[in-house]
Amino acid sequence: MNMTLQEYLKSSELELGNTSDAPGGEHWRYNVSDDQIGWLVLNCKDASVNTISDTVLRELETHLERIEADMPRALVLRSGKPAGFAAGADIHALAGMDADDTGQLLRDGHALLHRLAGLSCPTIAVVHGAALGAGFEIALACDYRIAIEGASFGLPEVRLGLHPGLGGTVRLPELIDPLQAMQMMLTGKTAHTRRAKDLGIADMVIEERHLRNAILAVVHGEVHHQTRGLMGKAFGLSAARILAADRMRREVQKKAPKEHYPAPYALIDNWAEHGNDPDEMQKAEIASFAGLLQTETSKNLIRAFMLRQRLKQGAKAMDDIARVHVIGAGVMGAEIAAWIAMQGKQVTVSDPDESALGKMIAQAARLCKDTHKDNLQTRDTLDRLMPDPKGYGVRNADLVIEAGPENPETKASIFADLDSRMKAGAILATNTSSLQLAGLTNHVPEKTRFAGLHFFNPVSKVPLVELVSHDATSADTRARLMAFCKGIDKLPVAVSDAPGFLVNRALMPYLLEALLLMDEGTSKTQIDRAAIDFGMPMGPVTLADQVGLDICLDVAESLNTSLDSPVADIPALLRNKVAAGDLGRKTGRGFYDWSDGTLKPGENAKTPPDLTDRLILPMLNACAECLRKGVVGGVDDLDAAMIFATGFAPFRGGPMTYAAARGYDTIRQRLSDLETAHGARFAPDPYWTTHA
Amino acid sequence: MTKTQDVFLIDGARTPFLKVRGKRGPFTPVDLAVQCGRPLLARQPFSADAFDMVILGCVNVIADEMNPARVAALRLGMGDAMVAFTVQINCGSGMQSIDTAFRTIREGSGDLILAGGAEALSHAPLVLQDDAVDWLAGMQTASGPLATAQNALQIRPKHLKPVVGLERGLTDPITDMSMGQTAELLAHHFGITRSMADTYAVESHTRLAAAQQDGTFAHEVLPAFDRDGNVYCDDDGVRADSSVDKLRGLKPVFEKPYGQVTAGNSSQVTDGASWCILASADAVKAHDLTPIARLVDSEWAALDPSVMGLGPVMSVTPLLSRHGYGVADVDLWEINEAFAAQVLACLAAWQDPRFCRDVLGLDDSFGVIPRDKLNIHGGAIALGHPVGTSGNRIVLHLANALKATGARRGVATECIGGGQGGAMILEAV
DSSP, X not given: OOSOHHHXXXXXXXXXXXXXXXXXXXXXXXXXXXXXXXXXXXXXXXXSXXXXXXXXXXXXXXXXXXXXXXXXXXXXEXXXXXXXXXXXXXXXXXXXXXXXHHHHHHHHHHHHHHHHHTOSSOEEEEEOBEEETHHHHHHHTSSEEEEETTOEEEOGGGGGTOOOOSSHHHHHHHXXXXXXXXXXXXXXXXXXXXXXXXXXXXXXXXXXXXXXXXXXXXXXTOOOOOOOHHHHHHTTSHHHHHHHHHHHHHHHHHHSOTTTOOHHHHHHHHHHHHTTOHHHHXXXXXXXXXXXXXXXXXXXXXXHHHHHHHXXXXXXXXXXXXXEEEEOOSHHHHXXXXXXXXXXXXXXXXXXXXXXXXHHHHHHHHHHHHTTOOHHHHHHHHHHEEEOTTOGGGGXXXXXXXXXXXXXXXXXXXXXXXXXXXOTTOEEEEOOSSSOGGGXXXXXXXXXXXXXXXEXXXXXXXXXXXXEXXXXXXXXXXXXXXXXXXXXXXXXXXXXXXXXXXXXXXXXXXHHHHHHHHHHTOOHHHHHHHHHXXXXXXXXXXXXXXXXXXXXXXXXXXXXXXXXXXXXXXXXHHHHHXXXXXXXXXXXXXXXBOTTSOOOOOSOOOOOXXXXXXXXXXXXXXXXXXXXXXXXXXXXXXXXXXHHHHOOOGGGTSHHHHHHHHOHHHHHHHHHHHHHHHOGGXXXXXXXXXXX | OOOOOOXXXXXXXXXXXXXXXXXXXXXXXXXXXXXXXXXXXXXSSSOGGGOSEEEEEOSSOOGGGSSHHHHHHHHTTOOTTOEEEEEOBTXXXXXXXXXXXXXXXXXXXXXXXXXXXXXXXXXXXXXXXXXXXXXXXXXXXXXXXXXXXXXXXXXXXXXXXXXXXXXXXXXXXXXXXXXXXXXXXXXXHHTOOHHHHHHHHHHHHHHHHHHHHTTTTTTTBOOEEOTTSOEEOSOSOOOTTOOHHHHHTOOBSSSTTTOOOBGGGBOOOEEEEEEEEEEEHHHHHHTTOOOSEEEEEEEEEEOOGGGGGGHHHHHHHHHHHHTTOOGGGOSEEEEOOSBHXXXXXXXXXXXXXXXXXXXXXXXXXXXXOOGGGBSTTOOHHHHOOOHHHHHHHHHHHXXXXXXXXXXXXXXXXXXXXXXXXXXXXXXEO
């Protein structure tokens, strides 16, 4: 036996109509089966996921010529990749194009899909996995869409500062309820299998094993489209669209102000104006797509997208960590453990306080509910998450994550206790946010297999993890932890063992400045509003509450003692809150009242001049310092870390991209001005001059 | 006779036993089995898929967990290839699983077996009356609106009154006597008074309470965690302040007004699960295990269902005789406390020369089992009797108690509803 039963069964997964040896080019293969059904299979060369590039479209054109010349009974179009249908357009190619080239590419693409839509035989897109962006738009040009259980459909272009450009804005509102279509394109949200069927995107949902019979049913005319109903007809009227468009603009404004995010407004305008005229709508789509692609917003959002890909692809090794033991079921430990268990790993969690372990289970159950896990997924997640008061899990763990109190003595005694119990080759990681690893290495069982895995609160929402190496951390340990982060769907950034690592080092001056501003009499809602207007997901005062004021104080104090550059004094305001036990969201009260778990920020506070620069520039200055000292690999890693840990205005492309857009000289000058006005903590870092 | 293998009990753990308090408890039978099975497996030096099979005793299987042994094995991450089956012999199910494992290893057909018991009496189903089932079937098969309407009109209020499955389960189907009534019958035959039963019951509580305090269960009873964040650390039916005075006030439950079996001197209705790991000498060596006890032999016996409570007498006597052992050769006893009167009736029967001669075929009385060797850390009257689990618990606890007290040989035995008894001899290693 050299194959498990599961491996054996996996080898025959996709029905591809015997195309594997059929003629074709680099990406497509075409074969007509015995029953006269044409199978056109997309299997992009040298990629694990299909993307729709210029060459993919050109090759499709040659196949369409053959198909038009020798029409099959029906045409099945599907992906040969186990991963899914297609991820969307080739962003890398798009990113470098000017408006004219983009327009030409889109006009050619539209003409091609028009030909596909015009074939005289029934055309059937078979979708397994995700059909996104241009991939979905190709499927939309087919007569039928068969969804394999687990399939999903989405037009996420808005997240790149764009809207669909290959006919999606025309075909989707024609296919389904136009309001639902607009909703999908404005939010970029994906419709999963059942939802896609309910919306009318998919004509049927089947298991892969029934595909042949389902196709025959289509060929025999037994499958009928859902009708779009009255709603669709109503929006043929311009007045109805104008009314609906006004409501959409108001909704969008709440989340994405027009000055930062033009794409959704362009989409709404096009539809309101041309929603009853497909030809005009198509022209408008091409024109505004080509324009949007040239905006700073789109360029920066595409940059953020690529930075995410970059972090995902950073892990080269196979993830060999199956069992994780977490020490400490506090706020962080509990959520780290729950998250890892939800991602499919076996997790044991020790804590001397059994009630903390109980709370962790309740929290994990809530997390499953919030992420729409069904009963079986929830049961399996909770089965994988074992409260382990006696620490039985240590001996079998491939990775032990220490999330105990931020106290060197406590951590030392935890590490000493692990010494003889961890299995050979296992890695020890600490989740410390305020201690440097160098001060802890004397107590760890094996220095080369010791590193920091710094998760951010709330773990389930923040994708970034700082992977901290100290002097003796081995490359192998780093590679394994990189792979582990990918395995639990987190984005790792490698940082060095500097005070506050990267993210907290950069955030702390921003948070402290906010508190100083409060001390000076600026209201917390005004401060938070300034940051939100800049593009941050929440203001610094809210963020401090969210992170926990005790943690902020810990980090601020350790930075104060360990940094050579001047830092703002820790405001008494913060010390008083911590002393009073008002630690932020977790205790129900910090600077804000969180007693019902949520917060409404002030809406109409007016921003005084300088306020935004006083908040943002100290953060940029700290980023510059981290680059100068080599805390992080480079500008890309830094921008990525700040976007994916703090939500730093993604349409600005990250702090250093924002600084570059204003010019390093300008930033340095502004810092100097602020230094004169407010003190040494604004003294510009030498990096601004050396890299100007 | 072919050569047989030695069989060792190497470890085991159970959940706290949780008293049923009028509503469904937080755990199903398999949930309970997973709660104590996970930490038990986690503390072993071998992986969960190293077992040859899983055997689980469970009486009240719920509809979502058919063959709970297999469901538990998969949820415990023991692998697709883990053979698992469920055994059921009422109150002996948890011991039946151990005995099946024991015999399998003894004859050389396995080396490492996980044997348990799981029962969630709070999840025992409510069952529809037969008439109501017929009515529902009529609704399903009625063709046309008229027939449906006619059938619908035939519903009667009594149809809506469910049958409590647990109540029927604790009634002997042959004699229609409740288990409590069989204890009343034994009390009558063997002269067990109300005060003797109450005195015994109080001692069960005080012994359990003391054992909970002194850490006796630290390795045996592992905390359970429910989805709402509640943590269950101890058997919660225990009453440390129980007294004969307090018990005297309770009214008989089964035979009013003159009976003597009360809620206070009966086992409690409880949810709980227990696992034991059984291993051959080869497995002990291969995984470098430290056995707690060796399983020496086992015996099952059957008798008139109306006196099922004598099951221990009928099973233990031939078992010990086979090895030439008398009362003095046994250092510790675990007799499951279905009812105080039933345990006391067994002890009385063994002391009755006429009974021992005429019924057991002994030359004289079997002898006196001293109270200080019997259920030394309390029993089902204090901690409850999740029927499919209890047999497993008494074997596990006997092994642990042998080790803790330095005793050499012990017997675990239980009476079984329907008129049977099961018994095992263990020796410390």
